Amino acid sequence: MPPSPYSAPDNLGEALGLAAAPGARVLAGGTDLLIQTRAGRLAPTAMVDLKRIDRAMGIRPAGQGFVIGAATPCTALRDDAALVAAWPGVVEAASLIGSVQVRNRASLGGNLCNASPAADSVPALIAAGATAVVAGPGGEREVPVEAIPAGPGRTTLAPGELVIELRLPPRPPGGGDAYLRLTPRTEMDIAVVGVGAALVLDGSGRCTAARIALGAVAPTALLVEAAGAALVGTKLEEGAIAAMLAAIDAAISPIDDQRASAAYRRRIAGVLATRAVARAAARARGEQA
């Protein structure tokens, strides 16, 4: 690894100043950045560690919702009972990243800004309607999570900008979410396909809102609004699921690579979407934790 100046400022202002340098990279858990730098795929001129900044660490209530510091290790999400109860799909996605050891470092902010199309937590966050707080030289802005990735390894962040927090809304009454992915191995693997689903059911079991997002089937994690729309107003009957699957099939653009063929990804997207919706619905009905 070529030497990169490393700094760990304890306030956001200083971090923004350091991150503004050309070629600087923000470091949260480092589970992608350090690996890619060692492998020679990245050569940052500086690494700016966010972990000493209070806002970047920890999970805080915000009304009935949550603020999650961008550098908070994924392990901490699983330890937060209120978060687990409110957004089990987001937590299960974060709990699938890497391995136990990786999750003790890896963060939602890093997973988002690394901008891998296969990032596990991103479809779950998108389905949940999460937002990202972007800090930069010009101040802060809050954007939907799906607005951050721009393509494999690329984000919409302007030079000098970084994600400092992620925000999750309150779990709506009758709401439930889920994330499922397929990997050949149980751990230490990259999703062949990942699907996040969040939906709301009324007292009669009718779906009043639904968001479906997929990973590893497009250049970025993909919110398929038409898939959610296909479920709204239905009781998730076979026909509604078929319509959702048609919408997904129309929206995704998987590729062939050494991990899987496009044809397999397309097929698995449907299988996992069906299962994720069923799981989210079971949670919405209170049948499953």
Place this chain on the structure above:
Amino acid sequence: MNPPEQSFRVVGTRPVRPDGADKVTGRALYGTDFALAGMLHGAVLRSPHAHARIRGIDASRALALPGVKAVVTGADFPEAASVAIAGESAANLRDIARNVMARDKALYEGHAVAAVAATSPAIARAALALIAVDYEVLPHATSIAAAIAPDAPLLHDDLFTPGLKPRPETPSNLALHVAIDTGDAAAALAGAAAVAGGHYTTQPVHQGYIEPHACVAQWNADGQAQIWASSQGAFMIRSLVAGALGLKQADIRVTPLEIGGGFGGKTTVYLEPVALQLARQAGRPVRLEMSRSEVFRATGPAPGAVIDIRLGADKDGMLVGAEMTFHYTAGAFPGAAAHPAALLALAGYKVPNRKITGWEVVCNLPSSAAYRAPGAPQVAFAVESCLDELALQLGIDPIELRLKNAVGPGDTGPMGLPHGQIGLIECLEAARAHPHYSAPLAPGETRGVAAGGWANYGGPSTAAVALAEDGSVLVTTGSPDIGGSRAAMAMMAAETLGVPYETVRVTIADTASIGFSFLTGGSRTTFATGHAVIAAANQVIATARARAAQIWGVAADTVAWRDGAAHGTAGDSAGKVLTLAEIAGKAANAGGPISAEVGVNPAGWLPGFGVHICDCALDAETGQVKVTRYTAIQDVGRAIHPAYVEGQLQGGAAQGIGWALNEAYVYGADGRMENPGFLDYRVPVASDLPMIDTVLVDKPNPDHPYGVKGVGETPIVPPLAAVANAVSRAAGRRQRHLPMSPEQVLLGGDA
């Protein structure tokens, strides 16, 4: 022939291994841990092309970089003689030398073309970027089909397929032809009541040892060399480095470091000759170590295979005939274990008519290396799958079918010799009786079973046993400890001498400090080096008895040895006892220190057979397979240390499950490996596997004092088919292509 029932004090117990504490606390020195003062850091420039002529190399800019102390290329190495080397993989000194550093052609992506030594790893890597290699890129072939096509690019224009008669007049990529033809297989198959068969494929797989290759080399002022390296044989390194560089063996002292896994993949050299040439040029010690990517791209995968097979049985399930043709990928240089593959393919069964044809194919992949039982798992996958099909066709229990056909002692073995005390039948019976085999399956689960065997080996070994002045015991061998052999050696010495295990310490010596031993491979070390340790311990006993006799003034043959002490039986000595410690304490005044060094080349090793049972659950919508229960049963002769023998069975099973389900070299159309890392080269992780239960079947080897049979290689032979048979039954479709990744199981055709 069975030896009398023996009772043991130490053999068969489970003491803590002597190297354990250092290994779990991180104190043990592995390949990348060793350092010398003033050491330089090396790096290897590797070909980005699968096949290219090297027209020229300009290293002047690299040499000019401050901190760079040496650059070597193929021109800095002597042209090694074409000399055959014992072993299954790249088996010619000239090939090994050319694999270590390309000369006129780069034969695979990752083939070393130059190396640098510098004052820091970063400078060394920066220097690599300054070396200009003028490549003429040539067409490449990374698959068997491409390499044997009529218009295939030729890797070696001097390769005329050996084993063919008449000798071919034109060179080709067919590196070896082997044939076995007994009886009339075609007629037998034509008359068979049931025939199973098909076209099977497996991909090259890596041994997957955690420790990368690493060494430190030093060229002494007097022209002698020292090498510290992690490998399966310090003497192997000495021999290959001496041969590749034209040095005298005694001028090279190789010190073995701890080895973090080898599995056959560390039975040859990659870095050591290069590090030594760099050290010679720089005048300073040099460390070379591989990254994981280099390990994948430049060290030995086990061969991939294409196998066409037909196996026939009569209506009672008796096998009548077999036809098999297989091609194995040798990689860049000849050597892919086709011979043992052909010999062992049907070794477990009595098949009167058999026609087996095997080919090794050179292609633009890393030169293949041994992997546990080299050559055997691929053909066993095909044979044991066919047996499962025959069992289904004939309505016979798959273990019963194997029992009907299994070989036992006295049956003719694959070499045409009668089998000794082998234990396949006992393993099959143990499998049938095991609770796993009769356990009800959960809905959606299926069960597969497969057997497999390996020849094992003996080979030369040296061991020394010396007594310290207080009677504690020092055992020295030249066999690197991969699987707990220090413990096994200490236990056999303690058993022989009659002393507690804790009083025996084992050293793995450098090549200047003990006589020659063949490498740790072929499941030979506990058997052959164990023979040497026992023989040396017996010599020490003989000396100790003679000393006791002197002290008592009686004839040596009246002194008995038991429980670690000399016991007088004659005249005044009757009832007298001198312990080993007492004799050691008097040694200086009784003729000098007591020690013995013994070299042996024992015959009488026996093949190992095993039977594995695998339960799996298949997700029919995704093709994903989960192994839910697994039992490995093996005839181990007698386990010196049962826990480490069980570990061998578990490790082999885990690696075989990986081979079956997810491991494969993936190459792009550009001839470059696309998954040279553990993220995308998917060895199983702990959570992928259930507890692997083991059953050690004890059928002692009468030709070893303690009944030892080799155990380390056999357990990789059955798993491929054990898993595939379970998945085939779940999928309702015969699985003939590895790996059985989720996509392969769901969408894969049966080409």
Place this chain on the structure above:
Amino acid sequence: MPRIQLMRPLGEVWFAGAEQLEIDTANLFTLVAALDARAPGFAAEAELHYAFAVDGRVVADWATPLTPASEVLILPRISGG
């Protein structure tokens, strides 16, 4: 005279296809020397790559004496990983 059997393809490679030879010889050292005289290069190859079985058992000691009734099988050696 000891009967020498050659496992395929050794007969084809060295002895013009003969699979069986009869050679009057004292032990495996003298046998290998005799075979090397017939097929130069055989000894070097045998030392590295061939195994010898006498009367049905592989032997590692080439000093093993041969009697007129001995059956010797020459076969490829398998070591392993």
